[in-house]
Amino acid sequence: MAPSAMMNVSSAWIASAFMPTRDAACRWWWRPVMGKGPQPASSPERGAVTMPPETMPLPSRRRVLRLSALALAGGALALWSRRPPPVTWQGQAMGGPASLTLHGVEEGTARALVGRVVRLISTLEGLFSLHRPDSLLSRLNREGELGDPPAAFTDLLRQALALSAATAGAFDPTVQPLWQFYRDGAADFGVVRQAVGWQRVEVRRDRVRLPPGMALTLNGIAQGYITDRVTDLLLAHGIGHMLVDMGEPRGIGRRDDGQEWQLGVADPAVAARIATRFPVSGRAVATSAPRGSLIDAAGRYGHILDPATGLPADRWRQVSVAASTATLADALSTAIAASDPIRAQSLLAAGGGQAIVAGWRV
Template identity: 40%
Template sequence: MPRIDRRRLLIVGALGGLALAGGLPVRAESGRSLHRWRGSALGAEAEIQLLHPEGQPVGRLVTLALDEIDRLERIFSLYRPDSALARLNREGRLDRPPLDLVALLGQAQMLAERSEGAFDPTVQPLYALYAQHFAVAGADPSGPSREAVQAAVQWVDWQAIAISPARIVLQRPGMAVTLNGIAQGYIADRVGERLAALGVTDALLALGEIRALGSARDGQPWRAGIAGGAGGGMGGGAAQAQPIALGTAAGAYPALATSAAAGTMFERSGRANHLLDPRTGTSAAIGRTVTVAAGTAALADGLSTALAILPDAEGQRLAGAFPGIRIFHSA
């Protein structure tokens, strides 16, 4: 089964135009240096930027951040057979589940309820159907048969997951869970919390989705731009000309996440793509891209997934349930 490509955000302007070599400290302001780490995390390119007092070792902080990513990936990964999620899908239940899995599934169910099923963590059987169909040479480019899609949709039901600290149970045979529409954001939040507990006040984490702590140099917000541009608000509008301010300063947002139909295409045209409506089994329009700025990366991640699937009118109603977010979209 193909791995879902990461939804991309293009970081711009966060360093005021400085060109940095990966992993090297660079003078950012009096008494502080900026350390940028670039590498791979969660199966994709990742970046961590930290502002810290000059002379203070930062290698340990990056190592601890990467250890936290690895710990959470061992819980949420669909592709590691020893992960907690893989065991849940394989066995249909998981006794004494990790608390992070209980917490994230709880958030996923909240979003599923508020989006009326447009976001659904049990969409995995539908994704697997499409992936397996297009893995066969000469597959019908129109996708799986209508009957096969309807059968897979019957296994999709977020209300059929029983969640407690003692156990998680998939209550119907054939169900399977994926957290790919929210886990990257949750992991960015947890890494940010871990760094903050260690005394880091200013950092930018790009781990598939973005979480910002504090501010960049000279107290200015961290900034990120959306790759390819985006319109402002659910009703459309002019392309986003200025980068989005991130962090904890007034007017800034702590987190940013994007969902794009083009992120993973099952076939060349993109008419069949990974943004599958759990209620109907159909894919979002290929040009559909939604970016959400919010208070947490998990919320931004999950909302961007749901809003990329919902028609604009339904998306406006969902967005109204979450005051303080900002939405950019195209197509």
């Protein structure tokens, strides 16, 4: 979401199923959650067994949740039989925290799938990361041209440029020279602004080319794209109930208690307070906070830039957008955060988003 190498403000999201906050990279959380609603994030040990994947045994008991003769919204009845406990993995993606929650999956299957997910994340980071000087994107920015790029690379570039066109440039992956200007302050602002313009990026199946002086950032869309690719991988392996968050969360199916996945968006003024909750099953939500990360050491410039003016975005404190995919939600929240709030609904409609689920103007 950030048009820079800075980390996205993923702390704005709290999964109401359970989301441990301690450092748990490459660990598993087996959590037979017996109650409904949010589980205390400050107490990940409650009802959980934690150990590295290579030493983890099968849980001693499986969760049994039976909902018999329970009237649901449409008058339907639900009966949940014996199921494996939820599995949560936490790690890193694109320089920020990532997490994955699977329901109804046996341990051996979960181990294998998480291994595939970790390898996929590593592969995609090798394409899109600005943190890594050896990534394909870093190489493109240095050399200005790539021959025979991988399909995933051109796929995301084409989606980024299509969304640039749909939003009339409110989303623009060519703002990276502006980000470097605000970080370093060594170039002429007028010259840097001339390097911005998504229309001049050439993407072909066998070649990607940038004009002199241009550089790309995909941080306003790549986290959502990785979320979608991980989701596609798990769907292809028969997983029907999951919450995938590689920087932008996307829910599929339902939680282990039969309820929809619920996400809470934090109040930008009081991060520990959840301002609103909403269901996310069957859709993705992305959040942009222009000053959630700062470009320069002095803290003067927020990390979301307005392509139209070249200036840091200052109209929103935070905005959250729902869409059918995390890729789309990611790009649209970036575009709206960089735009006048009057344009927000038109940008949402033009880009194919579903709703602005939360927003705070400056």
